[in-house]
Amino acid sequence: MSIQNETQAAAAADGLTSQEAEARLGQFGPNDPAPPKLNSAVLVKSRRAIEQLRQQVVPTAAVLRDGKWRELRRSDVVPGDIVRLSTGDLLPAERRTWFFWAPPSSAEHASRSA
Numbered sequence: 001m002s003i004q005n006e007t008q009a010a011a012a013a014d015g016l017t018s019q020e021a022e023a024r025l026g027q028f029g030p031n032d033p034a035p036p037k038l039n040s041a042v043l044v045k046s047r048r049a050i051e052q053l054r055q056q057v058v059p060t061a062a063v064l065r066d067g068k069w070r071e072l073r074r075s076d077v078v079p080g081d082i083v084r085l086s087t088g089d090l091l092p093a094e095r096r097t098w099f100f101w102a103p104p105s106s107a108e109h110a111s112r113s114a
Contacts, residue, residue, distance in 0.1 A: 015081065016066075016082075025078050030076070059073070059092065064083075
C-alpha cells in the first residue's frame with residue numbers, strides 16, 4: 001500500500017495506532033530538517049546559539065493517534081499521521097503533506113461574528 005493510500009485510510013479511521021506510528025518512525029526516521037551547512041566562524045557561533053535555543057523550545061504537534069488527540073514532539077510525526085492545525089501553528093512536516101479542511105463549527109463561527 002502506498003503512503004498516499006495509507007494516509008487516506010488513516011484519515012478515514014481514528015488516525016494511526018501507536019504501533020503503526022512507531023513502525024513508520026523506524027522506517028522513515030525522525031521528522032527533523034537537515035541542518036544547514038555553515039562556512040564561517042560567525043555562522044558557526046550563530047548555529048550554536050540557535051541550537052541552544054532549539055533545545056530549550058521543543059516544537060510539538062497535535063496528532064490523532066489511537067482515536068485520541070495527543071501533543072507529540074514534531075520529530076515523532078510520521079507519514080500518515082493526522083495533524084490538527086490552528087491559526088498561527090507551524091506546519092510540522094518535512095516530507096509530503098496532505099491538507100484536509102473542515103468548516104468551523106457553529107460555536108467557532110458564532111464567537112467570531114459576535
